[in-house]
Amino acid sequence: MSSSPRRVLVADVDEIVVALISHILHRQGYVVDVALSLTDATASLARSRYDAVIVDAKLCDAVAAFPDRLARTILLGPPESDSPVFATLPKPIEFGSLVETVAACVK
Secondary structure, three states, X not given: OOXXXXXXXXXXXXXXXXXHHHHHHHHOOOEEEEEOOHHHHHHXXXXXXXXXXXXXXXXXXXXXXXXXXXXXXXXXOOOOXXXXXXXXXXXXXXXXXXXXXXXXXXX
């Protein structure tokens, strides 16, 4: 019996960062949605459930509007606050750490 692919939202204002993370996670078998603004991130979180949310610190207000999602959130860059997120990854992103952190988050 095969399990369904895990869904991940990647939210960052930098299109290159979003494209790179999306590419890496697609190759790992994840279904990836992207958001390039606070508005897009908030809308995505409102309409879909995600196994993990990867969000730039500048867009963390989108996740703050959905406190039940914080335990599945991976914050990119220095935290803007003491939000109880799953993990924080510094930029520039080390892709091995990204893959390991996402895998641990979706378990």
